[in-house]
Amino acid sequence: MHSSYKCSSVMRISSSTFFFAFFAILMLSCYSSPTDELYPTANLSTTWTNDYSGLVLHRKTDVAQFTCGFIGQGNNPSYVFAIFISSTSEYPWQYEIVWSANRDNPVRDNAILNFTAAGELILQDVDGRIVWTTNTTGKSVVGMNLTDAGNLVLFDDQRSVVWQSFDHPTDCLLPGQKLFTGQKLKSSVSLTNFSQGMFSLQLTNEGLFGYVDSNPPQAYLSRRVNPYGSDTYKERRRYMRFLNGSLSLFIYSSEPSDPDEMIGTRQASSAAQYVKLMPDGRLQVFELQFEAWTVLTDLTTRFVDECSYPLACGRNSICSDNQQCSCPTTKYFRPINDRQPNQGCSAITNLTCNSTKDQGFIRLESVTYSTFTTDKERVNLETCKQACLNKCECKAAFFRYNSNASSGECFLPSEIFTMMTVDPFLYNYKVSAFIKVQNARSHHSAIIVGSTIGSFVLLVAIGVIVYVVYRRKSDEEMDEEYLDQVPRMPNRFSYEELKTVTEDFSKKLGEGGFGSVFEGTLGDGTKIAVKCLEGLAHVKKSFLAEVQSIGSIHHVNLVRLRGFCAWKSQRLLVYDFMSNGSLDKWIYLGNREHVLEWECRKKIILDIAKGLTYLHEDCRQRIIHLDIKPQNILLDDDFNARVSDFGLSKLIDKNQTEVMTTIKGTPGYIAPEWWSSIITEKVDVYSFGIVLLEILCGRKIFDRSQPEESWHLLSVFQKCWEQGTLLDIVDKHSEDMQTNGTEVVEMMKMASWCLQTDYTRRPSMSSVVKVLEGGMNIESNLDYNFTDPRLKKNCSQEKDLTPLLPFVLSGPR
Numbered sequence: 001m002h003s004s005y006k007c008s009s010v011m012r013i014s015s016s017t018f019f020f021a022f023f024a025i026l027m028l029s030c031y032s033s034p035t036d037e038l039y040p041t042a043n044l045s046t047t048w049t050n051d052y053s054g055l056v057l058h059r060k061t062d063v064a065q066f067t068c069g070f071i072g073q074g075n076n077p078s079y080v081f082a083i084f085i086s087s088t089s090e091y092p093w094q095y096e097i098v099w100s101a102n103r104d105n106p107v108r109d110n111a112i113l114n115f116t117a118a119g120e121l122i123l124q125d126v127d128g129r130i131v132w133t134t135n136t137t138g139k140s141v142v143g144m145n146l147t148d149a150g151n152l153v154l155f156d157d158q159r160s161v162v163w164q165s166f167d168h169p170t171d172c173l174l175p176g177q178k179l180f181t182g183q184k185l186k187s188s189v190s191l192t193n194f195s196q197g198m199f200s201l202q203l204t205n206e207g208l209f210g211y212v213d214s215n216p217p218q219a220y221l222s223r224r225v226n227p228y229g230s231d232t233y234k235e236r237r238r239y240m241r242f243l244n245g246s247l248s249l250f251i252y253s254s255e256p257s258d259p260d261e262m263i264g265t266r267q268a269s270s271a272a273q274y275v276k277l278m279p280d281g282r283l284q285v286f287e288l289q290f291e292a293w294t295v296l297t298d299l300t301t302r303f304v305d306e307c308s309y310p311l312a313c314g315r316n317s318i319c320s321d322n323q324q325c326s327c328p329t330t331k332y333f334r335p336i337n338d339r340q341p342n343q344g345c346s347a348i349t350n351l352t353c354n355s356t357k358d359q360g361f362i363r364l365e366s367v368t369y370s371t372f373t374t375d376k377e378r379v380n381l382e383t384c385k386q387a388c389l390n391k392c393e394c395k396a397a398f399f400r401y402n403s404n405a406s407s408g409e410c411f412l413p414s415e416i417f418t419m420m421t422v423d424p425f426l427y428n429y430k431v432s433a434f435i436k437v438q439n440a441r442s443h444h445s446a447i448i449v450g451s452t453i454g455s456f457v458l459l460v461a462i463g464v465i466v467y468v469v470y471r472r473k474s475d476e477e478m479d480e481e482y483l484d485q486v487p488r489m490p491n492r493f494s495y496e497e498l499k500t501v502t503e504d505f506s507k508k509l510g511e512g513g514f515g516s517v518f519e520g521t522l523g524d525g526t527k528i529a530v531k532c533l534e535g536l537a538h539v540k541k542s543f544l545a546e547v548q549s550i551g552s553i554h555h556v557n558l559v560r561l562r563g564f565c566a567w568k569s570q571r572l573l574v575y576d577f578m579s580n581g582s583l584d585k586w587i588y589l590g591n592r593e594h595v596l597e598w599e600c601r602k603k604i605i606l607d608i609a610k611g612l613t614y615l616h617e618d619c620r621q622r623i624i625h626l627d628i629k630p631q632n633i634l635l636d637d638d639f640n641a642r643v644s645d646f647g648l649s650k651l652i653d654k655n656q657t658e659v660m661t662t663i664k665g666t667p668g669y670i671a672p673e674w675w676s677s678i679i680t681e682k683v684d685v686y687s688f689g690i691v692l693l694e695i696l697c698g699r700k701i702f703d704r705s706q707p708e709e710s711w712h713l714l715s716v717f718q719k720c721w722e723q724g725t726l727l728d729i730v731d732k733h734s735e736d737m738q739t740n741g742t743e744v745v746e747m748m749k750m751a752s753w754c755l756q757t758d759y760t761r762r763p764s765m766s767s768v769v770k771v772l773e774g775g776m777n778i779e780s781n782l783d784y785n786f787t788d789p790r791l792k793k794n795c796s797q798e799k800d801l802t803p804l805l806p807f808v809l810s811g812p813r
Contacts, residue, residue: 040059041143042057042143042144043142043143043144044117045115046114046115047113047114048113049112050070050079050107050110050112050113054070055067055069056068057069057145057146059148061148062088063270063271063288064272065087065092066083068081068082068083068152069082070111070113071095071097071100073106078107078108080097080100080101080103081107081113081123081132082097082098083097083100084098092291094292094293099165099172103170103194103195104196104622106194107125108126110126111123111124111125111126111131115144118137118141119136119138119139119154120133120135120136120137121154122134129680130760134163135764137779140156141156142155149176151166151174152164153165167183171185171187172274172275172276174242175244175273176242176243177241177242178239179202179240179241180239181202181237183202184201184202185200185201185202186199187200187278187279198213198281199213199281199310200213200217201283204238205251206251207222207223208223208225208249208261208263210222210277210283210300210304212310214414214417215414215553215554218371218373218415219371220304220309220310220370221300221304223303225249225260225261236254238250238251242274245269245296246262247275263302264285271287271289272288273287275299281304281309281310282298283300284297285299306319307319307370307418308420310417311344313326313344313418314345315346315417316333316346316416316435317344318364318418319420319421320421328345328435332347332348333347334348350492351436352493353491359389359437359438359439360438361385361397361435361437362434362437363432366421366423366431366432367432368398368400368419368420368427368433369413370420372409374409374411375387376410377409377410378407379408379410380407384399385397385434391412391524392493392562393414393562394412394413394436396412396413396434396436397410397436398410398412398433398434399433399434400429400431400432401429416435491563492565492566493564493574494565495568495572498572501521501522501528502518503520505532506518507519507520509529515532515533516531516532517530519577520574528577529575529576530574531573533572547561547573553615555618557610557611557614557640557641558611558615558642559642561573578635578636580637580639581635582631582633582634583695584631587601587630587694587695587698588700595736598734598739598740598743603640603641604633604635604641605695605747606769606772608633608641608691609768609772611641612625612643612688612765613766615681616681622681624680624683624684625643625687626683626684627645627687628684628687628691629668629690630694632645667702669686669687669691670686671683672757672759682760683759684765685762685764685768686755686762688754689751689752689753692747692751693714694713696731696748696751697713697717697731698732699731701713714755716729717729717751717786718784726745730744749778753778755786756782757783758783761782
């Protein structure tokens, strides 16, 4: 290995421009042969720059060449650090990416890849921001190797694997690579945009499943594996392996035994191969033939026909037997692109959550849905339709039965992708689709208007009225049209409907910085919490931030935004109701109804971490909460924690890790870097560290009820850490916490890691989850100087907060 090696060859490839790739290789040859200058291994303390040094490591085998380095996205000046495969030719002209580190967060020219002396591989953008890391500091890493299998490996002095790219798959599997339960392949947006797309593939204990993103996800591919005999391998991780053009599923069996299921026909091949989850949801095997990558087989064809792919014809569209795409009706839907009908259809009038008299159905015979999942069984057609009318988020009712129409199955999706026609004589069920639309009551009104427009006087009067109303509209009222056009918006309620379900806003639960929260009950008995935003000066910003940020996301550890209302100057948000209220009343002395035991607190801590991980890493766009505090952590009946209140959230693109904005949040929970206006998701990690410390100590971050020298919890924490007396600050009002004091003190190390003053040294929330679940260790080289004079100054300005009772949705303080 060559620790002093630094690339000096010219090479950065755009996957969509093979001529450029050939030209780059040709230029490379002018200086030296790639294999003469590049090595498959590297030592610690090696740095590569994305200027004219795009290549990092290179490995040539008998059938292919693997190279890792920087590669461009289409024609954009942005790059990902990736592994790509090519032929063994000295000047290959076609490269394919099989793994990437930062697909959702590309870097720019002059970005740096640093293999540190501590054994961590770190990707930094040109401005110094850390974009991606292996998180392997302190793991005894001594070197890096790009293996013959195309696996990028960090290894220790025993040659054991510490980290490997095979454990972090993107959209491809290489021969011999395993996909374990808990892992998934995630498609790209397109062939030139490597960001995560809409489709995913994963193995469970029941079989192989493919999903399209929706709320909840819809399974378009389902291959269940039936167990045989006893499951003697239940303690090990199940997996599937790609080899010789096929997928072998090992769920109940284990190698060297035969797999439980083999998808595809195994054919020994000496050619290079890989399997890829395509942007349209297909799972295709590629093989290198005559210097070109060719589709060898489509593994999904066996289970999914052409019209069953969720986006075969786009959203709200019908795919016929001859794969023709059309809208359900031209009266209520129009094609997004007349020349490309496979792009789907959009509703002419969007659905709103008004009374059922404003809505109706389009009936489509012999039309069904490929991801039909039974929501109600043994029901008749009218019951199915009524269930959809009663459920605001329901977009259609799909009904099917065999011989008894009074005992059928009902599917009520909240999002409609491609529907498909079926032959009633060949299909096992009799099927009908009922697409919910805004009812045609306006047709009658149109007749009345049409009969009166002949009256000149009335026409002039109407014109004057319209003009006056238009001039009087406020900016907030004019925003309503915009709100209807925002993509992936949640359900919209009418103001009258919310006024009814809250009994004229009579059951007040509490009050936050932006307004009051009221309890309500929907027609089906479901309890909701309605947050009424007040104060015209800043309502618009908070309202749009919250609705756009969380309207379309769904996670078990996030409070679900069920809908919203925008009526004149009124702005209301509708949430799920959390019966056990907010975390603060359960952990603060003198303000808690019951002392939580240690196991319950651990579960709450893990729930919060998972919720933030979803916001930071799993959403289509990264969401920074910016106001994590106990008042914004809600608990359900079983004390499952959910992160709430995104009124301060700042939604940023995943390719943007830093946001410059004004200081927001709650004093005491604000990260030090706010004062330098360098805002990343690490501000949430800092706030999480404060909340974690409060949970462990059972007190507020700033508490005037304590002796003056103990007002600031961070000061006390630092002092006890230096003196080795951390057991003294474990919650004294819980006998169970005292009993588990050693474990609680160990958890304080996690808080220390999250509270690093240098935000680049804080862990990601996914790393926090891994530590909590026992999958990795806490960073050992930490800075224990937590206090900051600016934090003390702002903490002392904190006012007492108004407690909310069964439900809390606090606004900014």
